[in-house]
Amino acid sequence: MSKSKKQNVNMYKAILSLKDIRECQEFFEDVCSMSELHSMEQRYEVAEMLLDEKVYTEIMKETGASSATVSRVKRMLFYGTGCLNKVMKRLRASDAKTD
Numbered sequence: 310m311s312k313s314k315k316q317n318v319n320m321y322k323a324i325l326s327l328k329d330i331r332e333c334q335e336f337f338e339d340v341c342s343m344s345e346l347h348s349m350e351q352r353y354e355v356a357e358m359l360l361d362e363k364v365y366t367e368i369m370k371e372t373g374a375s376s377a378t379v380s381r382v383k384r385m386l387f388y389g390t391g392c393l394n395k396v397m398k399r400l401r402a403s404d405a406k407t408d
Contacts, residue, residue: 355382356393 327333337346351374358368365379374382386394 352382355379356386356397359383359386360397
């Protein structure tokens with residue numbers, strides 16, 4: 310395994326070792342620029358709204374995302390690896406159990 314591949318694996322191991330939400334927020338604040346972090350949070354919010362079958366105009370208005378971002382997230386949700394869908398469904402099921 311090349312050094313850069315090992316470093317990538319180590320980064321993901323570090324993410325998996327985070328203990329709680331606060332530590333996770335602090336980790337990503339250290340690793341990402343505020344712009345990168347905002348973009349990831351916005352894309353996640355867009356994905357949630359797409360899964361809730363909201364329309365583009367509503368998503369754009371509520372999130373401030375461009376139509377290109379909404380379109381990109383939609384393509385990723387429906388033609389990507391499927392991991393985000395799986396994780397979001399798992400989280401929603403977990404949240405439903407606590408309600």
